[in-house]
Amino acid sequence: MREAYDRVDLTTEHMRDLAHQMILIRRFEEKCAELYSAEKIRGFLHLYIGEEANAVGVMQALKPDDNIVATYREHGHALARGLPATEVMAEMYGKASGSSRGRGGSMHICSAAHRFYGGFAIVGGGLPLAVGLALADKMRGNDRVTCCFFGEGAAAEGEFHESLNLAALWKLPVLFVCENNGYAMGTALERSESETDICRHAQSYQIPAAAVDGMDVLAVEEAARDATEKIRASEGPFFLENRTYRFRAHSMFDAELYRAKEEVAEWEKRGPLVQFKRWTIENDFLSDDDYAMIEQDVAVIVNDAVAFAEDAPWEAEEDLLKDVTTPAAAVL
Amino acid sequence: MREAYDRVDLTTEHMRDLAHQMILIRRFEEKCAELYSAEKIRGFLHLYIGEEANAVGVMQALKPDDNIVATYREHGHALARGLPATEVMAEMYGKASGSSRGRGGSMHICSAAHRFYGGFAIVGGGLPLAVGLALADKMRGNDRVTCCFFGEGAAAEGEFHESLNLAALWKLPVLFVCENNGYAMGTALERSESETDICRHAQSYQIPAAAVDGMDVLAVEEAARDATEKIRASEGPFFLENRTYRFRAHSMFDAELYRAKEEVAEWEKRGPLVQFKRWTIENDFLSDDDYAMIEQDVAVIVNDAVAFAEDAPWEAEEDLLKDVTTPAAAVL
């Protein structure tokens, strides 16, 4: 991490808040992994462990009224956005109290109240939607940013190309956040892109772009604040490439044949939590006791989430066909 | 046109040949337009008039063994590649003697003998095929270039993005020729691309690119020779952007509401035929008599083509289901 960070509110409160959020995501997902083995959670489970600084850092720059579009690796984004851990966990259980009433599962966490549009599991498929949300805001004169998260693997998809061009052509308020963790499942970036500098792709659409250390939450916050400020001013898109790393397997089915343990170990040394903890302690923002406290608070939240999910009811089977179409009553 | 052209064979023979080809395409298509009004030709008819220098110039650099993939605006490419005008015209008539036995029509001229894979009517849809043809050649060790023609409008399609990345990533021998005539139907380039410098897009995949005056057949030939030489040497793709213009409507249904007559008139002054004629006469390669002769020869070819098409038989209705699948006999 660096000496100084402009435009980041360097207070104990804020540091504690960031630490709390990153640790909450980490512990929440460690618990999810356990629950997967215990077969409480099924389907696909994509862990964000190692990448927490990105969701947490970017969210600092977003307002409650902004829109968010994420991927199937979105637990961290959902929690950082403020979705209750209880509802997120209940969704993973497939319970009726889940954020999507159990219909979505881990890959489709959604919350209209948080303008968190989800949870999209087709790689690249969320980008056109984000462009459309921003188009609606621009046409309606809403001062709102749509933040779209996706991985570097998505950059090879045609929908990436079409979406960036539209956003730039129409000067739409979209913050594209490419979480470049080096791999798309087992495919390393250099095996999927002829040009591995993702920012250069963004620039080829006339979109301003910046790369940031995705293992440094303060650097990410800073970059995101810059980006959203430019977007709100210029009404054009901005592209952030967050250089990060996935510590765990792609999903629970991944044997990780494609990378060396050493490589993972190297990155773990630069993990977002360890780095931030060291930095906040060295710079006297937080103490070991503070961290102990945070861990306690987080443990309570995670346990409550599990308890809530365990006790939550199942959706009635008769309601299978509910939510396929919109009841006339609900028409706006 | 310029003073000098390197690497173009500046002989009277070659100049006559180029003039003959461009004039053949022009007169052939003028006849097609007539025949469309006479309802001999139906469906869509996309004229290449004004763009002849591109197909003719590029073909000079291709060997008989190279592959060609074109669009629905491909009469010029087919004729420049050497397909008999008779078979091309018969195809437009929908006759059994047509290059595709009347099944393809104007948009799907094909010839296995000329490695002319056609005639593709989905914008951008030919690019992945071209990449695949080049991949096959690379894997089989064939020293062959696959030349893929498409319009600037195709550059916004996802298939453009995916194809350029694959060609560059796998270093495939593909010559991408973007015929930038300024419009995709009625949509001007600046209304469809945030970055109007198409070469810059190509470069963002690490593909070397060059823009050339598509109204100057010698400049196009020169650029194409450079490009194919680089491809054959480096085994990587090359991207040519040919700046050209469509003199006629997009298709026979186009009212041309989107551009001014003056704009068309301006470009017509720089037409590939008039320019080349002036240049070849001023530089004493050809005389007015030579051109009169060429027009005569071309008139004969076009008339023969029409006569051939008129007399050609219709495919028998019982053969409707032929050519849907490959008869076991034909298995290679």
Added chain:
Amino acid sequence: MRRITYRDAIREALREAMQKDERVFLMGEDVGRYGGAYACSKGLLDEFGEERIRDTPLSESGFTGAGIGAALGGMRPIVEVMTVNFSLLCLDQIVNNAATLRHMSGGQFSVPVVIRMATGAGRQLAAQHSHSLENWYAHVPGLRVVAPATIADARGMLWSALEDPDPVIMFEHATLYNEEGDIAAEGPWAVDIDRAAVRREGKDATIITYGGSLPKALAAAQTLGEEGVSCEVIDLRTLRPLDTERILSSVANTHRAVIVDEGWRTGSLAGEISAQIMEGAFFELDAPVARVCTAETPIPYARHLEAAALPSVDAIIAAVRRTLRR
């Protein structure tokens, strides 16, 4: 009454929608300056401006997805995909996003987008420009699929589709745009898109069809009528959800049915309807339900081959006669 074309009717419907609701806008390739590939939006750019008559790049997946996103964002977009053939490039957005969002979100989001596309063959446009993939879309839960076959439906269905809170796919058969017909001088135009329409009453056999095949079905019914065979002609109008009730009640009266569908026979919507009759009216049938569909081949360019591939009035007449064993 006044006489207008199907194309005029679509244009009037677009204008009306734009005037009625400022959240409505039209986006697609060449809808603006070009006036629309089929001239449906000619003149609208001048009236409503670039923002609301929005020309897009050639990016079917991108702009269709953007339309879906704009609907999520509170607009009422009308996305024009020039033809169903090109919609093969945006199926991910339509099927994986538009059709699933309401469900995946546990009912939190709706996607009130209308996606219009020309469909069908008959204009010698050959294998890549002549698909009829209506059954693909009719197969997908979460979508509504409509196919205006008459001038009145072309005039009225768009607004009904816009009032649907969920995604609606609207198929306009390319051969219908130049069809002329009489229509009331003034509205209301709204159409009940939950119900099929009986276009001709009859008692001997039921001909079930939609879209571009309706004129053929009516012509066949006319000829048969002159021979004393009385056919009821049902225009499905909405392909999803199907008005099964209407289909079954007609078959219960006629005891014979012929389905006319321009889709390729195998896997066609006609197959689905035949199966529904099997399930709901088997004991009413005096003869097996027959299908008149497109031959199992990509559509050829040559006029005579294309005609041979598509459902024809003669083929419909022959099919009805067969079911009547005449």
Added chain:
Amino acid sequence: MRRITYRDAIREALREAMQKDERVFLMGEDVGRYGGAYACSKGLLDEFGEERIRDTPLSESGFTGAGIGAALGGMRPIVEVMTVNFSLLCLDQIVNNAATLRHMSGGQFSVPVVIRMATGAGRQLAAQHSHSLENWYAHVPGLRVVAPATIADARGMLWSALEDPDPVIMFEHATLYNEEGDIAAEGPWAVDIDRAAVRREGKDATIITYGGSLPKALAAAQTLGEEGVSCEVIDLRTLRPLDTERILSSVANTHRAVIVDEGWRTGSLAGEISAQIMEGAFFELDAPVARVCTAETPIPYARHLEAAALPSVDAIIAAVRRTLRR
């Protein structure tokens, strides 16, 4: 005999094909270093190298089109699209190019490509990862569509598909990969992909199915058999072209049919088959043909809801009983 899984069978088939014909290569996302999303190609990279076990970027349209182009260029590519859900991104290449090229060129070109994809639900992967779109593909002239449902077919069909000079789509149901079964120690493995297979003989009713629903159909037939109801179970094996003859001859014996298909009911392949029975065996039927399909909803994540949405053994048993009025 030896015991292997469906996954092993696919892997053996891939190896054999690569060894037999040097024009054969496998391309797709994560087929190499990762070993395949379903581990079907695990180990093949070491044996055949990067060129022939080719990892691709996330570019479904690009690499599927490249596979089609490579087939045109004389290779015999096996394209792996991880799942049918993602094939929505490459339908343009499959339908507009692979399926039409032979026809559009007047018979000059063939496209000997095999495109494999996992299909189906049952693993709680929710709305965007659980499609069964077999009927979409079965609808398209120019394609052959196969669905190995047994270990032996998984072992043998790939080579038969590669021998087809035209494009073949191969659907592997995701729930089958871990199925174990006995298989001959040695070949020949080739399967007759023109014919459906009778997996169980019977005389009271015919159950027609394919792919991931075959185990359910057999389980239902087993239970019914114990109750004295003898069911014939037909595994379609090839979804296009359909072995209509086999279907009709079985129904002619049993006079009753139930079709089991994991596709959504409306517009399903089951509907097509019911229509074909209507057309070809109407007068043989003692009861209307019944369909057991997936409910009309995107697939929910929750296990109990997903189970409720999909065809079940109980539902098949109930349907057979209904057709037998027991």
